[in-house]
Amino acid sequence: MSRRPQLHDVHDERGADFTDFGGWDMPVEFDGIRTEHEAVRERAGRFDVSHMGQIEVSGPDAAELCARLTTRDVAATGPGAVRYAAITDEDGVMLDDTMVTVLPEGADADLLFVPNAGHDAEMHDRWVAHRDEWDLDATVENDTEEYAMFAVQGPDAEALVADVAGEEAASLDFLAARYADVAGARCLVSRTGYTGEDGFELVLPGEAAADVWAAFDCQPCGLGARDTLRLEAGFLLSGQDFHPEELPRTPLEAGIDFAVDLEHDFVGVDAIREQAAAGVDQRFVGLVLEERGVPRNGYPIETPDGEEVGLVTSGTMSPTLEEPIGLGYVDVVHGAPGTEVAVVVRGQPKKARIEALPFVE
Amino acid sequence: MDFEVPDDCRYLESHEWVRVEEGVATVGISDFAQDELGDIVFVELPEVGDRVETGDAFGVIESIKAVSDLYAPVSGEVVDRNETLFDEPELVNESPFDDGWLLAVDLDDEGELDDLLDADEYAAQIE
Numbered sequence: 001m002s003r004r005p006q007l008h009d010v011h012d013e014r015g016a017d018f019t020d021f022g023g024w025d026m027p028v029e030f031d032g033i034r035t036e037h038e039a040v041r042e043r044a045g046r047f048d049v050s051h052m053g054q055i056e057v058s059g060p061d062a063a064e065l066c067a068r069l070t071t072r073d074v075a076a077t078g079p080g081a082v083r084y085a086a087i088t089d090e091d092g093v094m095l096d097d098t099m100v101t102v103l104p105e106g107a108d109a110d111l112l113f114v115p116n117a118g119h120d121a122e123m124h125d126r127w128v129a130h131r132d133e134w135d136l137d138a139t140v141e142n143d144t145e146e147y148a149m150f151a152v153q154g155p156d157a158e159a160l161v162a163d164v165a166g167e168e169a170a171s172l173d174f175l176a177a178r179y180a181d182v183a184g185a186r187c188l189v190s191r192t193g194y195t196g197e198d199g200f201e202l203v204l205p206g207e208a209a210a211d212v213w214a215a216f217d218c219q220p221c222g223l224g225a226r227d228t229l230r231l232e233a234g235f236l237l238s239g240q241d242f243h244p245e246e247l248p249r250t251p252l253e254a255g256i257d258f259a260v261d262l263e264h265d266f267v268g269v270d271a272i273r274e275q276a277a278a279g280v281d282q283r284f285v286g287l288v289l290e291e292r293g294v295p296r297n298g299y300p301i302e303t304p305d306g307e308e309v310g311l312v313t314s315g316t317m318s319p320t321l322e323e324p325i326g327l328g329y330v331d332v333v334h335g336a337p338g339t340e341v342a343v344v345v346r347g348q349p350k351k352a353r354i355e356a357l358p359f360v361e
Numbered sequence: 362m363d364f365e366v367p368d369d370c371r372y373l374e375s376h377e378w379v380r381v382e383e384g385v386a387t388v389g390i391s392d393f394a395q396d397e398l399g400d401i402v403f404v405e406l407p408e409v410g411d412r413v414e415t416g417d418a419f420g421v422i423e424s425i426k427a428v429s430d431l432y433a434p435v436s437g438e439v440v441d442r443n444e445t446l447f448d449e450p451e452l453v454n455e456s457p458f459d460d461g462w463l464l465a466v467d468l469d470d471e472g473e474l475d476d477l478l479d480a481d482e483y484a485a486q487i488e
Contacts, residue, residue: 033425034400224399224426292447294403294423316425317402324403346405346421 005050006148006209016222022117022239024051027222037228037319039219040195041360044154046216047226053120054143054203056109057127061136066100066111069130071251071272072261074100075111082175082190084259086251087115087123088268092275093248096123096238097256099192101177109141112188112203116238120144130267148209152216153199153229161200164215165189169200183211194226196233196358228316231325234286234357240297241284241313241327250275253329255284255357282310282329286357289343291350295326300344301334301352309334312343320360330354364487365392367458371434371474372483373416378458379434379466381474386435388464390422392457393487398424401453404446406463411439413466415473420463422453431463435473441465 002025005011012018016027027048030036039045057066063075070085077083082101086094100113115123124142131138152160162170169180169189177190185208193199204212227237236242236256242249250268251260252275262273289295295315300308310330318325326343334341337356342349370378376394379386395401403423413419413433420431443462446452453461478486 028426029399032400228425292403293405294428296428317423319400319425 033224036221036225044156044218045221051117053115059138062110092268092271195229232360286355289324371477437466
């Protein structure tokens with residue numbers, strides 16, 4: 001039995017198509033991926049992302065526990081900060097990526113981190129096991145089922161948030177969070193997102209989901225548009241652009257060096273320091289197909305001479321650029337923007353070039 | 362949702378249609394199929410002069426979210442293909458039974474059509 005967001009029936013009545021994602025039955029499309037994608041790039045869209053995990057960590061050692069299990073010490077940034085980080089194993093391989101929020105004053109917990117769909121139980125257990133092993137004083141709660149999470153993204157998001165959550169929430173800096181009342185419910189509002197547009201994410205009590213969702217008067221969007229938007233922004237998708245068993249990658253290989261603080265100690269830091277000194281063999285890149293076709297997960301990347309030098313991990317026809325774009329890993333010598341390569345589409349090499357990320361600013 | 366299922370076509374269970382006029386079969390995908398696929402962005406078709414065989418994959422159609430094989434409802438030689446789709450694949454979404462046609466095939470055997478679903482049978486399948 002798959003898990004369902006609180007508003008499953010509301011989305012169904014609105015005409016959504018659903019798909020299984022990370023064990024959740026989620027809306028994939030309301031009015032078409034292109035329509036929803038364009039709404040977010042030009043105006044605003046709202047996403048129900050209640051499949052994202054919600055793990056709250058509290059207590060005297062909450063900050064230390066989170067710092068030692070993620071690639072940066074977010075708690076040191078201070079209350080109201082939100083930062084992206086990776087969760088790595090002893091070998092520096094990414095198990096998942098996450099946003100960590102240092103909860104503002106007056107919260108019931110100290111830190112909140114948001115693992116990807118289907119990873120919530122695993123990450124909860126990982127935190128508990130390490131807390132016990134390190135004998136730290138912290139409580140770890142998996143509140144994924146209690147909370148709903150929405151994203152409001154696009155150039156009009158600020159005005160929408162100002163209307164329903166107030167000016168203080170709407171004037172948040174990028175990567176900052178505060179509490180605000182929306183439709184009578186206390187929501188954690190962050191200036192964050194996964195689309196490459198300005199926008200906000202809200203974590204709220206599940207029982208308030210219908211009222212908060214209805215408060216935002218903009219295009220409802222499904223996971224299909226969420227994927228094309230994040231692809232244009234060059235953001236990683238956990239489980240597809242990296243996977244601990246099927247596609248083990250370190251944060252340096254995945255190109256998120258900015259989210260790794262090698263000065264602090266965390267599980268996997270030794271391996272990552274070693275790799276930082278030696279350099280990576282392959283690196284995460286963007287690519288654009290110059291012939292007809294669409295790059296897709298699993299397609300090989302070759303040199304123009306036919307030597308295999310990498311792998312596509314995500315791809316689509318970019319709705320904004322109207323060009324076929326992809327993300328993947330290539331040997332660093334072939335990774336510079338402008339390098340001519342080929343993507344093998346059903347056995348046929350198609351001309352492509354490496355492109356700097358993000359595809360869309 | 363109501364999908365168009367023209368009476369003058371025959372259908373494969375995999376949602377391709379065929380319409381025969383003077384021994385030439387025009388092939389496409391159904392209204393239901395284009396809706397399931399969503400925004401279509403790429404079509405790969407055989408060359409004129411190639412042969413297609415009933416039930417075999419003859420090409421590929423891709424929407425933003427998925428890649429699907431196209432199956433031939435009939436056997437014969439390809440006598441035309443809709444190259445407009447290479448620049449405007451969205452025609453398959455907009456007009457699946459007319460402007461969004463895929464191939465024209467010189468039929469080997471018109472008797473093959475009897476093995477396909479008629480409009481009522483296909484409409485029942487997608488209900």
